[in-house]
Amino acid sequence: MKFKYILSVIAIVAFTQNTFAQYSQDAVRFSQTTTGTTSRVKAVGGAGTALGGDLSNVSGNPAGLGFFTRSEFSITPGYDNNKTEANYLNNKTTTTRNNFNLNNAAIVIYNQLTKPAGADKNKGWLSANYGVSFSRTNNFNQNIRYSGNGATSINSYFASQANQFGIDEGSLAGWAYDHNLIDAYALTPTTSEYRANNVSSTAQEAIYNRSGSQSSVDFSVGANYSNKLYLGFSLNFTDIKYNSFNTFYEDGNVSVIENNTPPPVTRAYSSAYSQNQVTTGTGFSAKVGVIYKPVEAVRLGATFTTPTFYNIDDVYYESLSSKVGSNTTNNSASPDYQLNYNLRTPLKLAGGAAVFIKHFGFITGDVEYVDYGTTHLSSNNNYNADRIDNPEIKGLYKSAVNARIGAEARVNSFFLLRGGYAIQGDVRKDNGSDIKTVSGGIGLRFGQYYVDGTYAHSSGNQNLFPYDIGASSPAAMLRNTSNNGYLTFGYRF
Template sequence: MKRFLAGLLLALPTSSLLAQGSAAEYADDAFRYNDFVQQGSARFRGVGGNQVALGGDASNIAGNPAGLGFYNRSEITFSPSINLTSARSGFLGSTVDASKTNFNIGQLSLVFAGEPSRNSRWRRSSFGISYSQSLNFSSTSDAQGRNNNTNSTFLNEYIPGLNSGAPGSVKERALSDDFTVNTARTPEAALYGLFLVNPTVYGATSTNPNGTIDTNGSPFYRLDPTLPLNQRATSNQSGANSQWTFAYGSNFDDKLYLGISANISRIRYDSENTIREAPVNGQFDNYGRTNNLAVTGTGFGLTVGAIYRPVQSFQIGASASSPTFFSMKETFQQTFFAFGRSSQLVRDLTVNSVAVDPNDFNYSMTTPFRASGGFTYFLGGGKLGFLTATADYVGYGGMRIGTDAFNSTQSNTDFKNDVTSEVKNTYQNVVNVRAGAEIRANMFRIRGGVAYLPSAYRIDLDRVSADSRSRVLFSGGVGVRTDRFSFDLSGSYYNQKTGLSPYILSDSDTPTVSTTTQRVNAMASVGFFF
C-alpha cells in the first residue's frame, strides 16, 4: 500500500510485513511540502522576505492582501527566478560535492486598480490574481564511502523478515511465483530474481544438488556476507509548491487597508533515491535499489490581512493564513539492479534490473496555520527609503495527514493518529524573524535584508541535531522605478544541514548521509503600470 510496506509475502502462513517508518515518513512529507523560506517578488525578497507591513507590490496578492489597497494604477509583473544548490555530503568518512540548477517562474501577476471614490472614505479597491511559487523542491546530493560493517547493507531490510519464521517456513516457490523476467510483485521477489537473496537448499541429492523450488526456502542468505562494501547514496528531487491566488484589497481613508485572498495550491514533488553497493572483491560487481516517489496534490486556503498607518511615516501590518487543505496522490516504485563479477554469476543473471509493481496511495494533508505581524518606518517620509521587520508564526505542530485508503475505519483512524503523534513528537511551532531596509535615490533602490528561521525540529534526526537545522537567510537587491515601469533584481543565500539514512536497520548498522546545502536564489521582477 505504499512506501512503508517494504514487502508483503502473499499467500504464506508466515507472511512478513517489513515496516520502514510509515507514520514518520508522512510526518516528514508534511514538513517538506510546507517548509517555506521566502516568497514574493524581487523587491520583497531583497529586503529579507518582509511583506506584511508593506504595500503596493504584486507580492501582496499571495502575502498580505491588504497591501493591494495601496495601488492607484493597474500593474502586470513577471518574475523569472533561478535556484542554485551546492551540496557537500559526508558519508562513511568521505566527502562528495554535488550541484544543481533550476530555472522557474517565481511569480506572474496582474493587479486591477479600481477608480477612486469621491464621496466615501473608502478611497479605492484593487483586485489581483497571481501565480507564485511558495517552495521549490530542487535539490541533489551524492555520497560515497567504504562501509566495513558487514551487517550494514540495505539487503538486511528484507532478509530478517524472510527468516522470521522457522527454517523452511518461506519457500523459494513463493518468491519465484512473484517474479517474472524483469518485474516482481514484492521487493523480496525482485532480490530473489537477481540472486541477491538465496534460499537454503533442502533435500539435495547427487542428481539434484540444488534441491527443488518447492523444498528450498528460509533461511535466506546473501553472497559474500563477510566482505566490506563500497557504498554510494545519491538523491535527486524536483518540483514545487505553487499557487494561484485571487485577492481583494481596499483602502479606508488612507489609514486602514484591509484585504482577503483565496488560493488554489498545487504540489508536484518527484524524488529519486539510489543506494548502490559494491562488495570488495566479491562475486557481484555492484547491486542496488532505486526508490522513486511521485506526488501531486491540490489544496485550497484563505488569507486575511490588515495594514494600519497611524502617521505618514509609520505603518503596522498583520495577516493570518488558514491551513491549506490538500488532496494528495502519490505513486511509489522500487527498482532493484545487480551486475555480476564472477563468471558463474554473470551467466546466472538473465536480467540486471527488476521493477517492483508500483503502489498508489491517496491521502489528505492539512498544512500549518500561519500568522504574521510587523512594521515599516519610512525615512524622510518615504523619499529616502524605509526600515521594516516581521515576525512570522508557523504552527508546524498542527500539520495533519489522514486517509480512507485502508479497508477498515479503525485502520484509517490508527494511521491518522500515528502520523499526528509523529508530528507532535518531531516538530514544533516556530516564529521566524525578518528585517530589511531599502534606500532610495530618485528612481533607484538599494535593498538588504536578513531572516532567522529557527529549527522546527524537537529532536535530533538522522544524526543531525535539532538546533543545527536553524537557518539564517541573507538577501540584497537593486531596483529602478518610474511612472511607467519597475525593474528589480534580488539575490538571497542561506545554508542548511540535513541528514539522510539510505536504509533503516538498527542504530548501529544504519549509515547516515550528513549534508550541508548552500542555496542561492536570484530573481528579476519586471512590472508595467497601466
C-alpha cells in the first residue's frame, strides 16, 4: 500500500502558511462521471452505445438520434439510497443517506430532410435530428461514520506535519503544539523532533457529511444515412457542486508539563479536528459517435469523448478544538482559503453492439476505456500542481474498463421487461474495488405515451485512511451500497 500518498481525513489536507491543499483525489472524483440515461437504458445496465432511438442518445451516443422518426420528450426523476458500512479497528458502524433528484430530462426534434421528387426516400441522408438534455452524472451525497479504540493517534500526524513544516503560528502543527497535543523531544543535546504526547491508547470517531452532484447539459445532432449509417456530434456543458464537512474526534491521555514545572503529569484530553470544503466548477467537452447496421438485426456503435476542461473554485478551512485535563478548551481555526484552478479529465472511448430479435426484444452490451492516470491539474501563480498532485494522480490511479450488458423482452405491445449488469472498473491501484451494479425494470406503452421504471443496486469497497503516519496508518474498510429507483415519463409527438 502506498501509505505515503494517502491524504488525511478527506481529499484535501491542511492548507496553511506552511502546508498546501492537495487536490488529486478531487480531480479523479470529478472524472468518474456516468452518462445520463433514461430508465430504459438504466435497466439494461446502461448499455446504450449501440441502441439508438432512445433519448439517452442525447447525452450518450449522439449518432442514435438518427433513428428517431418522431419528436420525443421525457423526464426521469430518481431516488437514491446510499448506505456505508464501516469496519474500523474491529468496530462496525452503518450510516445511510437518501435524496430525490431530477436524474434526466431530454427532448429530440425530428427533422426529415427533403429529397428531390422521384428520389429513393430510403437512400442518402434521410434526417438530421436535434436534441437537448439535462443529466445528473455524479452523486456525492454520502454519510460516513466510523469509530474504534486504537494504539495510534492523530497527534502523531500533527507531529509529522511539525517535523516537515514547522510550528509557525496559524499552522495545523502550531495549533497542536499550542494545545499540548505534541511537543519537541530531545534526540541529542543539540537536536530534537516533534512527537505526540500520548501515553495510552485512544478512542476515535470520524464523521463525514458529503453532498452535491455533477450535472451536464448536452446539445446533440444525429443524422441518418440510408438507414445503415448513423453519425452524431454533441457539445456538453458540465457543472460541479461538492460540499464536504468532516470531523475527527479523539480521546486519550497525554503527558504534559503544567505551569512550566517538571515533572510531566498525565492528563486526559479530547480533541476534534474539522475540515470543510466547498467546491464549484464548470466545464465543457465534445463527443462524436457512430452506429452502423451491417444487417437489419445488428447494430454496432462507438463514441469518442474528449477530455472535460474544468475551471474550479475551491474554498477550504480547518479547525482544531481540544481540552487537556481541567484546562479551558482551546479553539483554533483557519481563515477561508480560496483557490481557482483548471482540471482536465481523461478522454473516453466506448464501443458496443446490439442484436435485435425481430419484435421480441434485444440484447446489448458495451465497454468503455478511461485512463484516470491522465487526469491533469494545471499550475498557476498560487498553486503548483506538479509538486505533489499530478505525481500522486499517476502514482495512485490507473486505467479502468467499464463493461455493461443488458436485455429487453417485449412481452406484448403494452408491457416490456428489462434487466442488466454493469461493472465500473476500479480506478485505484490500491485500496479499492470494482463497482458492480445489477438492474431491472419494466416498460409500459400507451400509444404516444410511455412509462419506464427501473431499480438498480450497486456495491463496492474502499479503504479510507483518517490520517497518514506511514505503515501504522489505521484504515476504515468501507462497503458502499446504493439502491436507486428511476421513473421515466415520455411522450412522442
